[in-house]
Amino acid sequence: MAVVQQEISHPTRDELELSAVLHALSDPVRLKIVAALASEAEQSCASFDVPVTKSTCTHHFKVLREAGVIRQRQEGTSRLNTLRRDDLEARFPGLLDSVLRAA
Amino acid sequence: MAVVQQEISHPTRDELELSAVLHALSDPVRLKIVAALASEAEQSCASFDVPVTKSTCTHHFKVLREAGVIRQRQEGTSRLNTLRRDDLEARFPGLLDSVLRAA
DNA sequence: GACGTTGTACGATGATTGCCGTACCTTATC
DNA sequence: GATAAGGTACGGCAATCATCGTACAACGTC
Numbered sequence: 001m002a003v004v005q006q007e008i009s010h011p012t013r014d015e016l017e018l019s020a021v022l023h024a025l026s027d028p029v030r031l032k033i034v035a036a037l038a039s040e041a042e043q044s045c046a047s048f049d050v051p052v053t054k055s056t057c058t059h060h061f062k063v064l065r066e067a068g069v070i071r072q073r074q075e076g077t078s079r080l081n082t083l084r085r086d087d088l089e090a091r092f093p094g095l096l097d098s099v100l101r102a103a
Numbered sequence: 104m105a106v107v108q109q110e111i112s113h114p115t116r117d118e119l120e121l122s123a124v125l126h127a128l129s130d131p132v133r134l135k136i137v138a139a140l141a142s143e144a145e146q147s148c149a150s151f152d153v154p155v156t157k158s159t160c161t162h163h164f165k166v167l168r169e170a171g172v173i174r175q176r177q178e179g180t181s182r183l184n185t186l187r188r189d190d191l192e193a194r195f196p197g198l199l200d201s202v203l204r205a206a
Numbered sequence: 207g208a209c210g211t212t213g214t215a216c217g218a219t220g221a222t223t224g225c226c227g228t229a230c231c232t233t234a235t236c
Numbered sequence: 237g238a239t240a241a242g243g244t245a246c247g248g249c250a251a252t253c254a255t256c257g258t259a260c261a262a263c264g265t266c
Contacts, residue, residue: 055225
């Protein structure tokens with residue numbers, strides 16, 4: 001049956017909000033995810049070593065995506081994640097780097 | 104009557120935690136306070152133009168202080184606030200500047 | 207001493223958060 | 237078609253959060 005692929009919505013570069021980004025980065029689990037994404041380009045959700053269940057993981061990825069920190073795209077059954085380095089750098093220069101350096 | 108001046112406790116530089124700092128900075132009211140502190144050295148709590156009541160303000164200053172973002176010292180009846188620029192820069196180089204630039 | 211100012215302490219409340227389990231969808235493989 | 241793997245959706249729960257009002261403490265000033 002033909003099910004329309006549901007859009008994965010992301011904020012545009014202009015829509016990024018500093019407080020939302022800072023809040024997204026203020027959780028240790030999410031920070032760990034972001035750090036892992038920073039060192040290895042594109043990774044599926046299952047490839048992260050975090051001490052939470054699948055459903056909690058989905059929640060954290062949603063927070064990161066809606067804050068504009070990561071981009072997700074569907075690839076078969078898995079969802080591939082990338083850091084939105086360029087967009088973050090354009091809106092908040094130096095922020096991501098300083099957070100990653102401190103993490 | 105001799106009441107001992109209660110200590111205002113601050114985390115040491117080594118005790119600063121990235122997630123706590125990011126969380127403290129992720130609230131719009133607190134971000135506004137920090138931005139105001141960045142542009143004018145030492146200010147009393149009452150000098151900030153934020154849309155919340157006194158008691159909420161006390162709460163925000165407490166969050167900022169306990170995260171190590173600001174330092175408070177008593178001066179008569181008022182409490183003077185300063186940004187802990189040096190400590191933040193030492194532990195999380197570039198972080199505060201990038202946040203302030205983006206705010 | 208009586209006020210006024212500055213700020214804290216202590217609830218209370220409603221919203222958000224982080225976490226989980228269960229059920230389910232989609233794709234791939236046997 | 238049955239099963240397995242990767243994820244999401246939904247509902248629930250306990251903890252935290254941002255906000256407020258009221259009461260109160262410390263210090264100046266009239």
